[in-house]
Amino acid sequence: xxxxxxxxxxxxxxxxxxxxxxxxxxxxxxxxxxxxxxxxxxxxxxxxxxxxxxxxxxxxxxxxxxxxxxxxxxxxxxxxxxxxxxxxxxxxxxxxxxxxxxxxxxxxxxxxxxxxxxxxxxxxxxxxxxxxxxxxxxxxxxxxxxxxxxxxxxxxxxxxxxxxxxxxxxxxxxxxxxxxxxxxxxxxxxxxxxxxxxxxxxxxxxxxxx
Ligand SMILES: NC(=O)c1ccc[n+]([C@@H]2O[C@H](COP(=O)([O-])OP(=O)(O)OC[C@H]3O[C@@H](n4cnc5c(N)ncnc54)[C@H](OP(=O)(O)O)[C@@H]3O)[C@@H](O)[C@H]2O)c1
Numbered sequence: 529x530x531x532x533x534x535x536x537x538x539x540x541x542x543x544x545x546x547x548x549x550x551x552x553x554x555x556x557x558x559x560x561x562x563x564x565x566x567x568x569x570x571x572x573x574x575x576x577x578x579x580x581x582x583x584x585x586x587x588x589x590x591x592x593x594x595x596x597x598x599x600x601x602x603x604x605x606x607x608x609x610x611x612x613x614x615x616x617x618x619x620x621x622x623x624x625x626x627x628x629x630x631x632x633x634x635x636x637x638x639x640x641x642x643x644x645x646x647x648x649x650x651x652x653x654x655x656x657x658x659x660x661x662x663x664x665x666x667x668x669x670x671x672x673x674x675x676x677x678x679x680x681x682x683x684x685x686x687x688x689x690x691x692x693x694x695x696x697x698x699x700x701x702x703x704x705x706x707x708x709x710x711x712x713x714x715x716x717x718x719x720x721x722x723x724x725x726x727x728x729x730x731x732x733x734x735x736x737x738x
Contacts, residue, residue, distance in 0.1 A: 529554070529590050529591055530553075530554040530556065530589050530590045530591070531548060531553050531555055531556070531559055531589060531590070531591050531592070531593060531692070532555075532582075532591075532592045532593070533545055533555065533556070533558060533585075533592075534545075534582045534585060534593065534594050534596065534608070535558065535559070535582070535593065535594065535595045535596035535600075535604065535676050536556075536557035536568065536585075536593075536595060536646055537557060537559045537561075537564050537594060538557065538581070538595055538596070538677045539663035539664070539667070540595040540661075540666070541557070541593075542568065542572065542597040542663070542667055543661075543662075543665070543666025543667040544572060544593060544595065544620075544658070544726075545557060545572050545574075545664040545694060545700075546572060546666060546667055547666055547696035547697055548695060548696055549572060549573065549574065550695070550697075551695040551697075553692075553695065555569075555572070555574060555578060556578055556585040556589055557569045557572070557578060557579045557580070557585070557698075558585030558586065558706060559581065559582060559583065559730055560581070560584045561581075562579070562580065562581055562685070565580055565581065566580075566587075567579065569627075571603050577689075578590075579630075579672040581605045582604060582607070582608055583607060583608050583611060586608040587611040589615070591615060591616045591617075591618065592615060592617050592618070593620065594618065594620060594621060595620050595621050596621070597621075597624075598621050598622060598640055599625075600645060601621045601633065601640060601644065602643070605644055605647045605648060606647060607712025609647065609649070609652070609735075610677075612648055613652060614735050616652075616655055616685045616688060617644065617653070617654050617655070618655050618656075618657055618658070618689055618692070619640065619709075620642045620656075620657060621641070621644070621659075622659045622713050622716040622717075623635050623639070623640045623713055624716065625701035629720055630721040631717055632717045632722065634710060634713070634714065635721065636728060637651060638710055639706075639707070639709045639710040639713050640656075640713055641654055641656035641679065641709035642648050642706060642707060642709065642717070644688075645706055646682075650729065653681070653682045653685040654674070654680060655676070655678060655680035655682075655685050655686055655688075655689040656677075656680060656706060656709035656713075656737055657677070657678045657679075657689055657693060657700065658676055658693075658720060659712040659713050660674060660676070660712060660715050660716055660732060660733050661674050661676060661732070662674070664729075664730065664733070665730050666696070667671075668716065672697060672698055673698065673732060674698070674730075674733060674734070675698070675699045675700070676698050676699065676700045676701065677701055677703035677711065677712040677715075677733075678701060678703055679696045679707070679708045679712065680706050681703055681705050681706050687702075690702065699735075701736070715733065719731045719732065719733070
């Protein structure tokens with residue numbers, strides 16, 4: 529698929545790009561800065577032209593993936609909302625509010641993903657995923673021993689994203705409607721606490737009993 533990673537110059541964006549390039553998806557790196565997008569695209573082994581401004585990346589893709597810090601989620605979505613109509617947006621945003629990132633702090637909309645859906649309206653299918661995966665591990669060649677909870681209101685769109693999760697070498701699970709994204713988003717602060725208190729680099733989650 530032609531996937532635009534919006535904010536794809538950052539840690540998670542580069543990690544997902546690395547994995548999806550390996551499974552032959554066509555990746556577009558989006559950024560606020562044209563030169564930066566092109567530079568990162570090249571550093572990932574892509575053609576320079578695969579790096580572009582977020583707005584152009586959103587226009588050109590079949591499916592978009594948002595990987596920017598929570599504080600900038602609303603601004604970027606408002607700037608590209610028209611280009612995302614009738615498309616799937618994978619939202620990986622975790623509503624972390626530094627410095628208290630070990631504390632679950634949810635937005636008044638309920639979760640970052642619900643906020644994204646409110647901003648974009650129902651013509652964009654927001655699917656939430658990847659909140660509990662370490663970007664550092666994704667950028668490495670290591671196997672990532674962490675499952676991905678995938679939530680969203682449209683079963684078909686959720687299934688599409690689960691295929692992409694699996695293509696990234698991870699195991700994706702249908703975790704219910706978008707309102708359930710709150711669990712995955714909140715879990716990130718739990719995992720950060722576990723990392724800190726148990727001196728672990730990348731704790732993750734695994735569905736058992738299967
Ligand atoms: N890091 C992880 O391990 C991880 C894991 C799971 C989920 N997440 C979530 O994924 C999201 C991205 O995390 P990250 O660690 O990749 O973040 P990051 O590296 O700090 O930032 C990602 C990109 O966001 C863009 N950005 C920064 N300020 C912006 C603004 N004002 N407007 C628009 N774009 C802006 C930047 O791209 P340009 O400068 O090129 O525009 C930057 O490269 C966050 O919501 C995070 O909670 C992260």
